[in-house]
Each structure stands twice: as C-alpha cells, then as structure tokens.
Amino acid sequence: MSGTIKVLNVAEKPSVAKSVSGILSRNQALRVRDGRSRYNRIFEFNYSIRGQPCHMLFTSVTGHLMELEFEDRFRKWHSCDPLDLYHAPDKLDIKRTLEEEARRCQWLVLWLDCDREGENIAFEVINVCRAVNRHLTIRRARFSALIDRGSAELCCSGTSFFLKVLCSTYVSDSYSDMCMGDMILLTHEIDLRIGASFTRFQTMLLRDKFVIDSATDDRNLVLSYGPCQFATLGFVVERYWEVQSHEPEEFWTINCSHRSDEGVATFNWMRGHLFDYTCAVIVYEMCVQEPTATVTKVQHKEKLKYPPYPLNTIELEKRASRYFRMSSEHTMKVAEELYQAGFISYPRTETDCFSSRTDLHAIVQEQQGHPDWGSYAQRLLDPETGLWRNPGSGGHDDKAHPPIHPTKFSTGEHGWSQDHRTLYELVVRHFLACVSQPAVGAETTVEIDIAGELFSASGRRNYLDVYRYESWGGSMIPTYTVGQQFAPASLTLDTGVTRPPPLLSEADLLSCMDKAGIGTDATMHDHIKKLLDRFYATKDSNTRFSPTNLARLNKVKLLEAMAVFFERSNRAVGGDNYAAGEVVRQCDLCQESSMVLKKNRDGNFMVGCSGFPQCRNAIWLPGSILEAAVTSNICSSCNPGPVYLIQFKFRQIEIPPGFNANHLGCIGGCDDTLRQLIEICGTGSRMSARGRGPTTTSSNGQRSSNRHNGCVHCQQTGHSSNDCPSQFSRSRNSQSHTHSENGDPSVSCSTCGMPCVLRTANTANNRGRKFYSCPSQECNFFIWEDGVSNGNGGRSIPSTNCSASNSGRRGGRGQSGRNRSHAADTTFVSATGDPVSNRCYVCGDPSHFANVCPNRGM
DNA sequence: GCAAGGTC
Structure with a gap:
C-alpha cells in the first residue's frame, strides 16, 4: 500500500458515525460537514492503518436506504384491483451522498448493526456504492459497544483485510452471504404485497357493508392485515377464548392453623386440593x-x-408495564428521548449480558452522588462490603448493542416528565441490582x-x-x-x-411475541399499539387485553370460507410445538388421523387427534400426571385396535391413598383406574366445549364433536357423570352388606365386588378394631366391622361414587365432625365457615360419621 | 388510508 487511500465508512445511524469517528480520531482534527441529508453528516479525519495513511470519511444512513413502495398508479386504493398489487425507491438524499463519496474512495467499511436487518441494509449500501465505483474494497465491521477505552486501532493482515478497533469494538473480516440479504428483501416485498392487498381488499369489502362499532368514523376505519399484527392479535384472542370457555370446577382443601x-x-394441606368432595x-x-x-x-x-439479568428492550418494556403500567409504546418513546439526550444507552437491544470489556465500575461510580441510590452505589464500590458481583448473563447477544444502562448521571433534568424520571430510575436501579450480590433470606x-x-x-x-x-x-x-x-x-x-387464567397483560403479550419470534425489539410495541389503534383489541386499566368484535370472533366462519377455495391441510396450527406426539390409536371420530399423546400448553397431558383443528377429538388426562409415554403394549380388550397402552407416572401427593404412582393405562375405555383418577383429580384441561365449537365430554373425559354431555359411566347423554343412575344402583349394591349362610355378615368390595376379608387394625387409635377390606390391593376398600354390624355401609377412598358425593354435598356440607375430645381447643368448621356438629353430613344422624352412613349411596 | 423493518 502506498499513498493515502480514502476510506468511506458508513454506519446504520448518525450516532454511531459520530462515536466511532470520535474514538478513532481521538477527537483530533475531526472535521464535520453536511451531507445531502440534514440528519446524516460526514466526519472526516486522517488515520493510519499499520503505517498506511488513510483519509477517513465517516457518514451514515438511517436504517433502510430503500423504501419499498408501489408505483404511483398503484398507490391510490381504487386505482387498481388489490390483486394487481402482487404484480408492482428511496431516500434520495442519503443515496446521493453515498454515490458522491464512494466515487472518490478505494475502501468501503460498513458499520451496520450485526443482525439480519443490518445485513440487509449493508447490501443496500453496497449496491449503491458499487454502482458508481466497481473497484471498491468492501469490508464489514462487527462491534458490540462504542465505549472509548483510550486506544483504537484499525488493522489489516495478509491478503485478508480486517479491521480491529481496540475500544470495546471488534470488527470481523467479512460480510455475510448474499442469500441472507435476498431473503430479507423478499420478506419485505411479500409483507408489503400481501399486507397492502389484503388490507385494501377486506377494508373496502367489509367497511361499508356493516355497522362496525368503533371509536372512529366508519369511513376512516382500516381493517388491516399484517403477519405480525395478526399473530399478535391471535395471542389476545386465544387467551380470551380460554377465559370464556373456562368452566369453574369446585375443589376442596383442608387447612390447619396453630397459635x-x-x-x-x-x-397447607400437602395434597393441595381434591376435586372429589366425598374423598375430601x-x-x-x-x-x-x-x-x-x-x-x-x-x-x-x-x-x-x-438479581435480574442486564436489561434488554423487551425486559424494559415488560417491567415498565408491570411496575408503572406504562405502555410499551410509551416506554420506548421515553427511552428514545433519554437515549437521544445521552442519559441511557441505546434502548433497542436484545443483549442481556455485558461484555467483559465493559467498565462496570465506572458506570457505578457515576451514580455515587445521587441522593436516593448514591449511598448504595458507594457500598457497591467498597470491597469491604462484599456487595459487588459480576452480573449474570441472560444468554442473548445481538452483537450490536450492550444491555440498556445509564450513560450519564442525573438527579432529574429540567423538562423531564415524571415518566422520564421513573424510567431513568428503573434503568439505574436495574443496573445497580445487576452488579449486586443476591438477596439472602x-x-x-x-x-x-x-x-x-x-x-x-x-x-x-x-x-x-x-x-x-x-x-x-x-x-x-x-x-x-x-x-x-x-x-x-x-x-x-x-x-x-378453579379460575380461568387472566386475560393477557401487556407483559404477557410481549413474552408471547418474544417466544414466537413476532416482531423485533424495535417493533413489538408498534404491533401492540396497532391492535389498539385499529380497534382490534382494547386494554383495560390493569393493562390486560381483550379482542373487540372486529378481531375475528368467529374463526370457524373464516375457516369455512377459506375451505371453499382451499383444501384442508393436516398440519398443526402455527406455533403449536406441542402437536407432535406418539400415536396411541386411530382416531375413532374422523377415522383419518391418529390420536397422539402430547402435552398441552400448560404442561398437562392429553391424547388428541393429529387432525386438529379439523378434528377436535381429545381425551383429557388427569392433571396429576408427571410423566407419560406410549408403550408398545396393546390393550387386549379395547376395539377398534390397536390401542397402545401408556405408561403413566403420577405425582403421588396429588392422587388419593392407595393409588400407585406408576400405572400402565389404557385410554380406550377399559381402564377404571384412569377413569377414577380423572373423576377424583380432574383433568389437566380446565377448558370446556363452550366457545370452542361443539366439543363436549364423553368417555374418560373424552371430548369429541359428535357427542353431547356423555356420562363417563354409562356413555348416555342427558345427565352428568355425577348423577349417573347406573352409579346409584351400583353404589347401593356394592356398599350394602349381606349375611352369609352361616349368619356372619359378609361384605363385598364396592369397586370390584369381591368378598372382603376380615382384618384387625393396628394403628394407635384403632388398635384391635376389626375391619373388612378388599383382598385386592388396588381397590383399597375397607369398612369397620362395627359399622357393618350397625348396618352401615363401607367406603373406598378412591371411590368414584359420584352420586354419593353429590348427595353428600347437597345434603350436609358443613355438618361433619366428631370426637373433639382429642383437642378441646380445636375449632372445627365447615367449608362454609359454620361450626360443625357431631352429625353425619349425609343423613344428619348424630350416631355415626358420613363415611359409614347407610344412606351414602342413595 | 395498506406491512414490517430500520431510524431521527
């Protein structure tokens, strides 16, 4: 290399151009002149790379250089059919600046954000510059933060030119492949064509045909469509449906206090709660x-x-919403203003870990004089307190910006609103917390x-x-x-x-979007605001979102309309990563797809048709399942087969005594144990058919679209499982005792019907007392002998005797309790808070407890 | 008047 070469440096934003120029030039002989764009100035300074004299020109763009737009003849809404939009640039000032400067340079160095969009903007700049200078040597800088460390150096090595800046910046040796740039460009174009055409189409089609209740003039109403706003709205609608379709389920729990x-x-009862009143x-x-x-x-x-991880954009928005009920859109507006004024770092960042090169102590030092948190900052810096701890890493790094942190001390500036103060305080306190030891309890x-x-x-x-x-x-x-x-x-x-989940809060919505990859840190708040602006959703004072009637209240109708033109697919719904599962059997409803074992969004297990949502056949399994896996064993009794058995592992604490935590079960209808656990523990799903199409409960908690309120016992409609007549008779038969031929009472098990065995209790309180129990360990049926002698029935703790539980519930809740002699100071109260009596809660008889009441099965 | 992505 000989002579002075001219290097054109282009940053994604003016602030980066200014910072890097200052760092590299040491602010010596740094000249500034205007470009053709008033926002994008040009910094000039001389520099040397390994002895090679360079004249540096440093300018910037402001995001994308090219604006994708339709030609004039397509811009007017009525100028063309929306379909024509599938068949149809730019910030001219900045483009002209680049063209003029590139013509007289030998090198082009791109200082653009190291993300996909930055990559795309890089290619826009390259295309503009190469068009006027085909001989440019082009390289791209990679940098994590722009903090002046007092020394900076640009390097080149051998034939591979690269750039290294010793100032918390690092520059890579190449820019990425063209495919990425093309992909981004294509995405933009598809978004525009589909978004514009569908928005025009449905707005013009629907706006004048319906009286749409919204806060704006119908003529100004825009029924927009976009892949991000639509998906975001989907989260709101899904949760709303979930809330609407929730059916409260009563449960019981035992609480104890000691003074x-x-x-x-x-x-608190370590079982949590039970859904079966009798058992409770x-x-x-x-x-x-x-x-x-x-x-x-x-x-x-x-x-x-x-302490929390270092702050990135989404966390800033979520925390501002949770702590101050500040909308994400407003948060970003205030944060941008604080950033522009130099008080906080760049607010649009995915990064939640600090670079090891960041001088964290220097940032804390600046805060020592603050009247509120200054003393804490001083303690942090005092090694004797042991309060300092290097911050944890949240595992995200966009390679473009550091986590959000304070960059200038302030006790509040003239002209700041309360929100500016609040947000600045959050950023500072969050940073100080990040570098602190955990709280100890x-x-x-x-x-x-x-x-x-x-x-x-x-x-x-x-x-x-x-x-x-x-x-x-x-x-x-x-x-x-x-x-x-x-x-x-x-x-x-x-x-x-049981209560339905709450409507989505703004923080919840941001989490959903983040998880599903909807939008970017710089745009997520825009999508949320758009839902509100377009009257697709409303937000209450608690920052919780509900869809309006505009948001596709009837998805089924939309699907039906689409089905006129398109064939139904068997793919799972978008974003449903839970759809994959192991095949249990052929779906007996649609007879096309398979029933597969899978986890729903709440982590509970179910067996559902892989043809969902076209087929909504589903079997909801007990919520107490910890693990479940389909085995290769086939049920010998259920038809049509094969029905593969499932190995269940239950949470012992959530199932009644006597049930084995490990159970090889069948969902084909033959498995009494599974059925009992569904009845006792409830299913993992608290969803009901209401609001979700014609899905109802049938055998084993099965939901299908062609059955209505089927009883789990007799499969008949017209009554619920709890009121099944077959269970009345079964209960009466199984729980009544008979006398054998020799005159001794004989008792049959209420579950399996087998003759019971007479045994003697050996517990502290009942030692020597006789009782009957089922020889099968699976049934757990037992009854005190003296109860039989008195003509009383027996009990089985895991009984599915729904009629007994119902009659008991209606007849005598709040009337149980006896034998207070053990604890004279103990107060026994019912679920309703009434003092309990010594009466049986079923029949009111003071001579016995409900568990041995002869009327339990009536 | 339309999208989503940058940015000021």
Missing part, C-alpha cells in the same frame, strides 16, 4: 377424629434471590402429620435494598421441634373453584 406465644402458623370429607374426618398434630420435619434453609419449613395427612408451613426473611420494585414475600412462623405435638387452633375443610 402459640410466638404467633400463628398456617399449615373422608380425609377431613380422619383428621378430625385424630386431630393431634405431630411435627415430622423442621428445615432451616438459606434462600437466595438473584432464611426460610424455615415445618411439616406436620395429622392422622397420616401431611401439612406444611414456611416462613422467610429477606432484604432487597436497591431494587425496590420487587418484594420477596414471607412471614414469620413460631419455633417448632421434630416430634412436638400440638392441637390445631383450627382445622377446616375449605372449598374453592
């Missing part, structure tokens, strides 16, 4: 009969709450045993000094020792109902 001199502890009552009565609590476990543990967990049932309570202490947006709940609990016994202050059977 001591040190305070009150609330113990029986277990509750067991506890009431022997209410003395024994402490079985006391565990003290140190708990750590780690001491947690104590106490487990107690009442009549074999386990309950637990926990308490916690902690501190979170600087990040005041988050708390770490926890309460104090009294001191306990293992083996200690006490009488509960209260032991209650409480009821509750």
Whole structure:
C-alpha cells in the first residue's frame, strides 16, 4: 500500500458515525460537514492503518436506504384491483451522498448493526456504492459497544483485510452471504404485497357493508392485515377464548392453623386440593377424629434471590408495564428521548449480558452522588462490603448493542416528565441490582402429620435494598421441634373453584411475541399499539387485553370460507410445538388421523387427534400426571385396535391413598383406574366445549364433536357423570352388606365386588378394631366391622361414587365432625365457615360419621 | 388510508 487511500465508512445511524469517528480520531482534527441529508453528516479525519495513511470519511444512513413502495398508479386504493398489487425507491438524499463519496474512495467499511436487518441494509449500501465505483474494497465491521477505552486501532493482515478497533469494538473480516440479504428483501416485498392487498381488499369489502362499532368514523376505519399484527392479535384472542370457555370446577382443601406465644402458623394441606368432595370429607374426618398434630420435619434453609439479568428492550418494556403500567409504546418513546439526550444507552437491544470489556465500575461510580441510590452505589464500590458481583448473563447477544444502562448521571433534568424520571430510575436501579450480590433470606419449613395427612408451613426473611420494585414475600412462623405435638387452633375443610387464567397483560403479550419470534425489539410495541389503534383489541386499566368484535370472533366462519377455495391441510396450527406426539390409536371420530399423546400448553397431558383443528377429538388426562409415554403394549380388550397402552407416572401427593404412582393405562375405555383418577383429580384441561365449537365430554373425559354431555359411566347423554343412575344402583349394591349362610355378615368390595376379608387394625387409635377390606390391593376398600354390624355401609377412598358425593354435598356440607375430645381447643368448621356438629353430613344422624352412613349411596 | 423493518 502506498499513498493515502480514502476510506468511506458508513454506519446504520448518525450516532454511531459520530462515536466511532470520535474514538478513532481521538477527537483530533475531526472535521464535520453536511451531507445531502440534514440528519446524516460526514466526519472526516486522517488515520493510519499499520503505517498506511488513510483519509477517513465517516457518514451514515438511517436504517433502510430503500423504501419499498408501489408505483404511483398503484398507490391510490381504487386505482387498481388489490390483486394487481402482487404484480408492482428511496431516500434520495442519503443515496446521493453515498454515490458522491464512494466515487472518490478505494475502501468501503460498513458499520451496520450485526443482525439480519443490518445485513440487509449493508447490501443496500453496497449496491449503491458499487454502482458508481466497481473497484471498491468492501469490508464489514462487527462491534458490540462504542465505549472509548483510550486506544483504537484499525488493522489489516495478509491478503485478508480486517479491521480491529481496540475500544470495546471488534470488527470481523467479512460480510455475510448474499442469500441472507435476498431473503430479507423478499420478506419485505411479500409483507408489503400481501399486507397492502389484503388490507385494501377486506377494508373496502367489509367497511361499508356493516355497522362496525368503533371509536372512529366508519369511513376512516382500516381493517388491516399484517403477519405480525395478526399473530399478535391471535395471542389476545386465544387467551380470551380460554377465559370464556373456562368452566369453574369446585375443589376442596383442608387447612390447619396453630397459635402459640410466638404467633400463628398456617399449615397447607400437602395434597393441595381434591376435586372429589366425598374423598375430601373422608380425609377431613380422619383428621378430625385424630386431630393431634405431630411435627415430622423442621428445615432451616438459606434462600437466595438473584438479581435480574442486564436489561434488554423487551425486559424494559415488560417491567415498565408491570411496575408503572406504562405502555410499551410509551416506554420506548421515553427511552428514545433519554437515549437521544445521552442519559441511557441505546434502548433497542436484545443483549442481556455485558461484555467483559465493559467498565462496570465506572458506570457505578457515576451514580455515587445521587441522593436516593448514591449511598448504595458507594457500598457497591467498597470491597469491604462484599456487595459487588459480576452480573449474570441472560444468554442473548445481538452483537450490536450492550444491555440498556445509564450513560450519564442525573438527579432529574429540567423538562423531564415524571415518566422520564421513573424510567431513568428503573434503568439505574436495574443496573445497580445487576452488579449486586443476591438477596439472602432464611426460610424455615415445618411439616406436620395429622392422622397420616401431611401439612406444611414456611416462613422467610429477606432484604432487597436497591431494587425496590420487587418484594420477596414471607412471614414469620413460631419455633417448632421434630416430634412436638400440638392441637390445631383450627382445622377446616375449605372449598374453592378453579379460575380461568387472566386475560393477557401487556407483559404477557410481549413474552408471547418474544417466544414466537413476532416482531423485533424495535417493533413489538408498534404491533401492540396497532391492535389498539385499529380497534382490534382494547386494554383495560390493569393493562390486560381483550379482542373487540372486529378481531375475528368467529374463526370457524373464516375457516369455512377459506375451505371453499382451499383444501384442508393436516398440519398443526402455527406455533403449536406441542402437536407432535406418539400415536396411541386411530382416531375413532374422523377415522383419518391418529390420536397422539402430547402435552398441552400448560404442561398437562392429553391424547388428541393429529387432525386438529379439523378434528377436535381429545381425551383429557388427569392433571396429576408427571410423566407419560406410549408403550408398545396393546390393550387386549379395547376395539377398534390397536390401542397402545401408556405408561403413566403420577405425582403421588396429588392422587388419593392407595393409588400407585406408576400405572400402565389404557385410554380406550377399559381402564377404571384412569377413569377414577380423572373423576377424583380432574383433568389437566380446565377448558370446556363452550366457545370452542361443539366439543363436549364423553368417555374418560373424552371430548369429541359428535357427542353431547356423555356420562363417563354409562356413555348416555342427558345427565352428568355425577348423577349417573347406573352409579346409584351400583353404589347401593356394592356398599350394602349381606349375611352369609352361616349368619356372619359378609361384605363385598364396592369397586370390584369381591368378598372382603376380615382384618384387625393396628394403628394407635384403632388398635384391635376389626375391619373388612378388599383382598385386592388396588381397590383399597375397607369398612369397620362395627359399622357393618350397625348396618352401615363401607367406603373406598378412591371411590368414584359420584352420586354419593353429590348427595353428600347437597345434603350436609358443613355438618361433619366428631370426637373433639382429642383437642378441646380445636375449632372445627365447615367449608362454609359454620361450626360443625357431631352429625353425619349425609343423613344428619348424630350416631355415626358420613363415611359409614347407610344412606351414602342413595 | 395498506406491512414490517430500520431510524431521527
């Protein structure tokens, strides 16, 4: 190399051109002149690369150089058929600047963001420059942050030209392949053609034919379509449907409290809750009969709450929405203004990890004088406090920008709104939290045993000094020792109902979009705002979104309309990664696709038709399943076959006593155990057919589109499983006792009908007491002998005796409880909060408990 | 008046 060569440097934005020019020139003899665009100035300075004198010209673009637009004759909405848009540039000022400068340069160095769009813009710049100078040597810079470290160097090595800048920037040796650039260009073009044509088409078609209730004049209403806005709306609609279709399901739980001199502890039932009232009552009565609590476990543990990862755009938007209810669009507007004024770093970044070259201490040092968090910053920098911790990494790096952090100290500027102050404070506090040790808490967990049932309570202490947006709940609990016994202050059977998930909040929506790759960090808030602007969705004061009637209330109609022109596919719905699964059997409804085992979005298992959504046949499995896998074993009784058996593993704590956590089950209808668990535990899905098309419940919780309210026992319609007549008779038959020929009472198992065996109890409270039980360990049926002698029926804890549970529920909730002698200070109350009596909750008879009531099966 | 992606 000889003589001075001219290097044209082009950045994606003016701020980068200015920063890099300042760093490389050391701000010595740096000249600035205007380009043809008023925003994109040109910096000039002399530089030397390994002894090669260079004259550097540093200018910029502002994002894409080329604006994809239709020709004039296609721009007017009525000038052409929307279909014509499938068959049809630019920021001229910047383009002319580049052309003029490129003509007199030998090298072209591209300082564009290192993402797909940056790649695309790079090719736009290359095309413009090469068109006027075919001999340009072209290279692309890669850099992570523009922070001046006092020295900078541009290098070249051998024949491979590369550029290295020692200032927290790194420059690679080449730019990427053309395919990427072409792909981006193609995406833009498809987005424009489809978006514009479909928006015009449906707006002109529908706007004047319907009275559309919106906040704008119908004539100005735009029914837009775009791949990002439509997908974003899809999330809102999906959740809305989920909420609408939720059917509350009643459940029961047992709660226990204990009062001591040190305070009150609330113990939660470790089973969580049961959906079967009878089972809950029986277990509750067991506890009431022997209410003395024994402490079985006391565990003290140190708990750590780690600070958040460094802040990227999506987290900034989500946290501003959660903490301040600030819309993502407004957050980005305020953040942009703070960035433009130099107070925070570039706000559009995916990066949530700091480069090792970033001087984090220097950023903290700047904040030491702040009246609110300055003292915390000082403590951070004091090695004796041990408060400093290098920040964690969230695992994302866009190679273009650092995480969002403060770049200039401020106690609040004149002209800042409250939102500017709030957002700046969030950025600073978040940064300080990132470089802090985790919060430490001491947690104590106490487990107690009442009549074999386990309950637990926990308490916690902690501190979170600087990040005041988050708390770490926890309460104090009294001191306990293992083996200690006490009488509960209260032991209650409480009821509750399952609730639908909440509508999507803005933070939820951002998470959905992020997960599905909808939009970019710079545009996601725009898509959300567009839904509101176009009246597709509304946002309530709690930042939760609902679709309006404009948002495709009837998806089925749209599908039907499309089906006129297109053949239905068997592909899973977009973004449904849960669709893949193992084949269990042929779908007996559509008889075309397979029923496959899969997990739904909540992590619960189901067996559904692979032809979804055309075929909605589904079997909802118990929510207590931990693992499930299809085996190669085929059920010998279910037809049409083959029906492959599934190996289930249940969460022991969520299933009744006596059920095995490991179960090889069949979904073909022959599996009583599975059916019982569905009845007792409920299914993983809380969804109902309402609002989702004609899907209803049938055998084994199966939902199909051609059956209505089928009973799980008799498969008949017209009554629910809980009111099945077959179960009434079955209950009466199985639970009544008979006398054998020799006069001794004989008892049959309520589940399998086998004659029971007479045994003797060996528990602390019933030692020596006789009882009948089923010889099959799977049934768990038992009845006290004295109960039989008195003419009372038996019980089976995992019984699916729905009629009994219903009659019991209606007839006597709040009337159970007996044998208070164990705990004179204990208060027994019903689910309704009423004091309980010594009466059977089924018939009201004070002489016995409901579990041995002769009327249970009636 | 239309998309999505940059940016100011």
